[in-house]
Amino acid sequence: MTAAQTAKPDAHVGAMPIVGLLGAMLSVQVGAAFAKGLFPALGPEGTTMLRLAIGALMLAAVLRPWKVLPSRKNLPWLAAYGVTVCAMNMLFYAALQRIPLGICVALEFTGPLFVATLGSRRLLDLVWVGLAVAGIALLSPFAGISRGLDPLGVALALAAGACWGLYIIFAQKAGAELGVRTSAYGMAIAAVLALPFGFGAAQAHLADPHVMAGAAVVGLFSSALPFYLEMLVLARMPARVYGMLVCLEPAGGALTGYLFLHEKLDLLQCAGIAAVIAAAFGTAVAARRPAPSLA
Numbered sequence: 001m002t003a004a005q006t007a008k009p010d011a012h013v014g015a016m017p018i019v020g021l022l023g024a025m026l027s028v029q030v031g032a033a034f035a036k037g038l039f040p041a042l043g044p045e046g047t048t049m050l051r052l053a054i055g056a057l058m059l060a061a062v063l064r065p066w067k068v069l070p071s072r073k074n075l076p077w078l079a080a081y082g083v084t085v086c087a088m089n090m091l092f093y094a095a096l097q098r099i100p101l102g103i104c105v106a107l108e109f110t111g112p113l114f115v116a117t118l119g120s121r122r123l124l125d126l127v128w129v130g131l132a133v134a135g136i137a138l139l140s141p142f143a144g145i146s147r148g149l150d151p152l153g154v155a156l157a158l159a160a161g162a163c164w165g166l167y168i169i170f171a172q173k174a175g176a177e178l179g180v181r182t183s184a185y186g187m188a189i190a191a192v193l194a195l196p197f198g199f200g201a202a203q204a205h206l207a208d209p210h211v212m213a214g215a216a217v218v219g220l221f222s223s224a225l226p227f228y229l230e231m232l233v234l235a236r237m238p239a240r241v242y243g244m245l246v247c248l249e250p251a252g253g254a255l256t257g258y259l260f261l262h263e264k265l266d267l268l269q270c271a272g273i274a275a276v277i278a279a280a281f282g283t284a285v286a287a288r289r290p291a292p293s294l295a
Contacts, residue, residue, distance in 0.1 A: 032256070
C-alpha cells in the first residue's frame, strides 16, 4: 500500500525496475505481517494510528510537502483522499486481525479491479469481473466453501477494497495539482483522523521501546521503503508491466502470511486468491492505463 504513482506509458524495461517494484510489494506485505504482530498490544486501531503517524512523518521528511501548498479548489479532493486513506487502513487492519493476510489482500484487491473495469462495455472486461466474483465466492464463508473464515473479517476486507477504489479516484483528482506530494498530505490527514480511534489503545505503550520499534518497522516497510522504491522504478517502467506485476500482491500476501505468521490456506482458498490475481492480471493487460496503488 504505497503512494499513488503513474507508470511510464510505453518503454523498454530492464531487470532492476522489476526487482525494485517486487521489493516494494514485498515490503508492504512484510509491514502488514509486523503490524499483525502488534495487534495483541495495540489492537488494529492503535497500530493503524501509529503506522499512519510514523508514515506521515517519514513522507514529510522525504517529500517536504509544504513547498507546494494545495489550492482552495483542490482542498475538497485532498480531504476526501485523506479520509479514504484513513478508512482504508483502519478497515484493512481490522480485517487482518480476523482473517489471513493473503485472503485479506485478495479481497481488498477487488476494489481497484472493479474501478479499472468501471464503465467498460467490453465483453472481455465482464469476464474478468466474473472471475473476480468467483474468487470472492471461493473466499467467502457465506458460501460454505471456505472454512474457518470470520464473516466480519471478510466484510471488512471488502469494505477496505471499496475504500481503495474510492482512493484511486480521489488520488487522481488531488494528485493532478500536487503530484507525489499528495501522498504526504493524505497520510498526514489520515493520521489526524485516526487519532480518536487509536490513541487510547496506543497511549499506554508510547514509552515502550519494543512496541515503538515495531511501529517504526511497520511505518518503514508499509510506507517509506515501498514509496522510495516505487519512486525509483516507475519512471522507467511501462504501464502495462506495472499493472501486471502489481497483480501479484495477493500471492505475496499469502506467502508472507505463511512465512511470517504461519497462516496456512486450503486449496479452495488458494484457488480463490488465484482467481482474483487472474482477473486483475487480465484487466491490467487490457487496460489503457494502470490504477495507482495505495498510500
